[in-house]
Amino acid sequence: MVRLNDGDDDESAADSDSILESQLNRRNYLKLGAMAASTALSAGVASAASGPEERFGIQWDRVVNAVDDLGMDPNGNEPIDNQLDSAYESGTLIEFPPGEYLATETQYWNDDVSRFGMVGTGSSHKDVQFVFPSGNNGEKYRFLEITSGDHHVLKNFSIQQTDDSTTTADIWMINDDGGLIEDVEWLGRTPTDNDARRQLLAYDCSSVDGVNVARRVYMREGAELPGYPDGVAGIRVQGGSVGEIRLVDCHIEQRGSSSFRATHTRGVLRVEGGLFKNNDNTNMRISAGDHPTKTSWIKGATVIMDADNLNEHAHDGDSLDSPEGLRIDSTGNGYAGVLIEDCDFIFKSCPTSRGIVSSPTWAGHGGFTLRNCRIQNDTSVQTIHADSVDTDTADKPWGVNLENVSITGSTRSQPAGAAVCIDNDRNGSTVQNSCIHFPNGDVDGVLVNDATSCEILDSNINVSGQATVFSGADVDTSNITSSDSCPLPSTDGSTGGDSSTTDDSTDSTTDDSTTDDSTTEPLPNEIRLVGTGTTTQYEFTVTDSLQASDGTIEEWDDISSGTATGWITTEGVEDAYTFSGDIDSFSFLEGECEIYVNGEQVTESTVTDATTDDSTDSNTDGSTDSTDDSTTDSTDLSHELRLVGTGTQTQYEFTVSDALEASGDTVEQWDTIDGTSASGWITTAGVEDTFNFAGSVTSFSFVEGEAEIYVDGEQVTESTVTDATTDSSTDGSTDSSTDDSTDSTDDSTTDSTDSQNELRLVGTGVETQYEVTVSGTLEASGDTVEEWDDVSESSATGWVTTDGVDDTYTFTGTITSLSFLQGEAEVYVNGTRVDPAVFSLPNTLVVDGDGTETTYEFMVSGDILNDPLVGPIESDDSVTNGKVKGSVTDNVDAFRFSGDIRKMNLTGDAALTFEDNDG
Numbered sequence: 001m002v003r004l005n006d007g008d009d010d011e012s013a014a015d016s017d018s019i020l021e022s023q024l025n026r027r028n029y030l031k032l033g034a035m036a037a038s039t040a041l042s043a044g045v046a047s048a049a050s051g052p053e054e055r056f057g058i059q060w061d062r063v064v065n066a067v068d069d070l071g072m073d074p075n076g077n078e079p080i081d082n083q084l085d086s087a088y089e090s091g092t093l094i095e096f097p098p099g100e101y102l103a104t105e106t107q108y109w110n111d112d113v114s115r116f117g118m119v120g121t122g123s124s125h126k127d128v129q130f131v132f133p134s135g136n137n138g139e140k141y142r143f144l145e146i147t148s149g150d151h152h153v154l155k156n157f158s159i160q161q162t163d164d165s166t167t168t169a170d171i172w173m174i175n176d177d178g179g180l181i182e183d184v185e186w187l188g189r190t191p192t193d194n195d196a197r198r199q200l201l202a203y204d205c206s207s208v209d210g211v212n213v214a215r216r217v218y219m220r221e222g223a224e225l226p227g228y229p230d231g232v233a234g235i236r237v238q239g240g241s242v243g244e245i246r247l248v249d250c251h252i253e254q255r256g257s258s259s260f261r262a263t264h265t266r267g268v269l270r271v272e273g274g275l276f277k278n279n280d281n282t283n284m285r286i287s288a289g290d291h292p293t294k295t296s297w298i299k300g301a302t303v304i305m306d307a308d309n310l311n312e313h314a315h316d317g318d319s320l321d322s323p324e325g326l327r328i329d330s331t332g333n334g335y336a337g338v339l340i341e342d343c344d345f346i347f348k349s350c351p352t353s354r355g356i357v358s359s360p361t362w363a364g365h366g367g368f369t370l371r372n373c374r375i376q377n378d379t380s381v382q383t384i385h386a387d388s389v390d391t392d393t394a395d396k397p398w399g400v401n402l403e404n405v406s407i408t409g410s411t412r413s414q415p416a417g418a419a420v421c422i423d424n425d426r427n428g429s430t431v432q433n434s435c436i437h438f439p440n441g442d443v444d445g446v447l448v449n450d451a452t453s454c455e456i457l458d459s460n461i462n463v464s465g466q467a468t469v470f471s472g473a474d475v476d477t478s479n480i481t482s483s484d485s486c487p488l489p490s491t492d493g494s495t496g497g498d499s500s501t502t503d504d505s506t507d508s509t510t511d512d513s514t515t516d517d518s519t520t521e522p523l524p525n526e527i528r529l530v531g532t533g534t535t536t537q538y539e540f541t542v543t544d545s546l547q548a549s550d551g552t553i554e555e556w557d558d559i560s561s562g563t564a565t566g567w568i569t570t571e572g573v574e575d576a577y578t579f580s581g582d583i584d585s586f587s588f589l590e591g592e593c594e595i596y597v598n599g600e601q602v603t604e605s606t607v608t609d610a611t612t613d614d615s616t617d618s619n620t621d622g623s624t625d626s627t628d629d630s631t632t633d634s635t636d637l638s639h640e641l642r643l644v645g646t647g648t649q650t651q652y653e654f655t656v657s658d659a660l661e662a663s664g665d666t667v668e669q670w671d672t673i674d675g676t677s678a679s680g681w682i683t684t685a686g687v688e689d690t691f692n693f694a695g696s697v698t699s700f701s702f703v704e705g706e707a708e709i710y711v712d713g714e715q716v717t718e719s720t721v722t723d724a725t726t727d728s729s730t731d732g733s734t735d736s737s738t739d740d741s742t743d744s745t746d747d748s749t750t751d752s753t754d755s756q757n758e759l760r761l762v763g764t765g766v767e768t769q770y771e772v773t774v775s776g777t778l779e780a781s782g783d784t785v786e787e788w789d790d791v792s793e794s795s796a797t798g799w800v801t802t803d804g805v806d807d808t809y810t811f812t813g814t815i816t817s818l819s820f821l822q823g824e825a826e827v828y829v830n831g832t833r834v835d836p837a838v839f840s841l842p843n844t845l846v847v848d849g850d851g852t853e854t855t856y857e858f859m860v861s862g863d864i865l866n867d868p869l870v871g872p873i874e875s876d877d878s879v880t881n882g883k884v885k886g887s888v889t890d891n892v893d894a895f896r897f898s899g900d901i902r903k904m905n906l907t908g909d910a911a912l913t914f915e916d917n918d919g
Contacts, residue, residue: 053093056180057649057705058115058151061091066101074099076131081105090149093117096157098127103143103169108793110147110775110816117153124535124590125183128157135166140197140790143169147773147794147816150210151178159200161188165224168196168232173203174817176918177210177243180704181217183589189313190223192230192256197790197797198769198821199236199257205243205267206842207918208292208862208898209719211701215248216589222313223256227321228281231256238771239264239819240840242898244294244701249539250274251558251565254311261285262296263331263363264819266840271298275560278310280320287330287365288338292862293722294699297339298326302489302561305356305379308349325356329363331822336366336395344489344561345375347409355382359400364390367397367428370405374489377409377438382416388424399428399454406434406487412441418469419443424450432457435486439464448473456480489561523547523578525611528596533571536591540564540607544581552576568593582611585672605670637661637692639725642710647685650705654678654721658695666690682707696725756810757869760828765803768823772796776813784808800825814869815839829868838865841896846870846913849888854908858884862899870894 050063066072072080080101090113120128161168205212219234234252237245252259259279262269268289276283283303289296307320325345345356359365377383386400419436422429436445445461452474460481461467541563557566586607597610655677671680700721711724773795789798800807818839827836860882866873871894877886
């Protein structure tokens, strides 16, 4: 903590910045010393643990065995709660041997721990299972609640809910940066929210510059399907998340509510690949977020809705209520700009639904873009509906952009009358290079209502009704055709099919071949995976079409959008596929088996080279830029990006604006180039991956680890690489760019952390759900909290709706997060109404008067709000647009803010206390 006493004889207010800088350097030094002093476990555990090791790009101080070192029972008889809690400390990796581990108490961890991991050592993530008391004793059980810290790793285990329809266990993890949840599966049937919280995984990033990853998270064994809002969702990114959450190759199926949801978050959610199938309410629910330098996106994902064919985990009587494909939704926050790219949406059967892609009026979202996507609609559900936008609240742009979007199917009607409906004030909307083919019934192509400056360009609209319908709209059209067919999406990965194969309603049903290959002709190449007696899970992707061969694929294997994931165990038994194009990527998620491509045995590292002599970059008119990095011959690739290893296991990914290719032979087979994006690994010190590119670097991140970055010979950082080749200013970049800040939790400077405080949430007549967490203890006040509200030791989730009716709590410490999951309410702290956004701001600044008047003025690069819990401001003080002006005498004024302090002036003798928690 830094105290600056302005007004000393030898210090002027003008020197405040330099004083602050020197004090902050000392604060960081002291903080590092304090961290080093707290690294020891108990003597018994420390003596048994191994020494420092590097795993997953993280340096661990100690690696301990859950059974041998910590004494946990791997047979599921004795609880592991105490041993697990005692081992929670910075630098500790716990390895769990195969077995069952009984957890009976929630682990509430809010100790700002850095580098903590729980990793199963089995060959399958199902080998290590955490189990829980049957029915959870009537409680909504939370296994882990981690609300601070960084670089937590949860890997290679399963959460066993059983199939009793009452047992469940969720996880809530907040990390500043470096969080990793990988190869984790929820097994068993998920109950309704009468017996569970509203999601199985809540995952937040509490630092603007942080990135937390969930890779290969599986939720596919079914759930109770009671209809919204009583179902339980898969993954939720909440309002307190301000950085980046990334979902990679997740499979979420048959949830009682959204597979994933990120609608309130000020940070971003980025989804790469994955399968989202038959989830009620929505299969994907996302907003653009309000990050200073990033926006949310979904790339390469597949959504399948086939409500008449639930998977083998369904129970008799299970049915979906109102499932959507994708909902663009900021729940009234007015965000704009989310990108949906290279995705397939396949609706085969569906009950009532708002749409395959929708942004409802109440969702409060501005514009969004669909690019290189394919939509198949064989139902009566609306295909695309961008509902009216509230121009008073939604950020610009308000328009919806469809670029190279293909829409096909056997639908005979649409609720809006047209396949694409663009409603009031969606000004600036565009449909370009797109294709709509609905030949049946009476369906129009594009409907635009009361919007201006819209365009429909270079598109084929081959429908049974009118190609375009305009009502009170200003739309320019050019080069509209109505005779061509359109590319089909397919669960077997074929994206270049011809929807004109028949004249009737069967035109789009030829791709339903995930398991029934009896009517398909073999494709020119073959891959066979032959079991060696080891339990093996594989995953691979091809550049063109993919289908099962000769009935070798079982029900637990899956083909989706050119990607196959499956299991093979018995020696000599094989899974076989035929495909066109090349094998783009291949990996064993666990175990290993023999691999044969066109009869030749290959290895995991050489399989992608087996068919690369035949270029397939022109295979279909619906193929996107997924694998063709050879089209840059006419582009000036004048820039160079080099990534030089530092000896740390590092995974990177980046995107450029124009064109990209590998330089020489520096890029290995485990690195990939996908159009203008690349991802790869680099570990050995001094070894480099080099790329040539045109344009500028538009995004860059280290998924794990770090390396040196050079653009055109100049060394840059992760936060400045996007500025290296642009002439434009970087006003949007934050000054808090360091990604190694690990102390962003607010252990703050409050004088009232040990005293009782009051929080009231007062209904405004809108159905509202809230969630609040404090650093101390929290309890309901009187009888204001109803049975449907949930209160734990330091957090609460509840509903408040009726105008004037309130939920009231008393608490100690500070409010570390407060968010509305839907709706809104008035918030009062100790009787003063506050803006709930203040509790998501990481940094603190307190001006403590000494009895004489002191005036102050501050300016920050981010947001700043008064912190009423520490010191409410007076009516003549002002807080606007990142600036604060005010005065104190014998009172205290306090603020929370994000970013950096740009200006600091004090006149008088007050003490200034300042904490920078986000770097």
